[in-house]
Amino acid sequence: MMALEITAANFADEVLAGDKTVLVDFWAEWCGPCRMQSPILEAFAAEHPEVKVAKVDVDANGELAEKFGIMSIPTLLVFKNGKLAKSAVGLHDKQALAALTE
16 A cells, blocks of 8 residues: 655645545655655555555645645644644654554
8 A cells, every 4th residue: 555645736635535534744755764754654554544644745745844834854744534633753663653643
């Protein structure tokens, strides 16, 4: 299960609409910790089908990063019922992701 690529164009439909918990990873290709986070997110997504896992490339989607005040990456935002519920900055293991999305 690959994480869904999110852009400004599909953000509202994929993240804000629907009743599923959505974990959004704000990342960039040049960011070492972001590249380390990616396979952890993929494994988490495979084990937690109840959570939609999505990624926002901050270089390609600066307006989204700005909208949510992303200052450092990776930043993980959790949306529940279309509302921002939690956020975390830095590299997280699967257990931390599970706690974040509870």
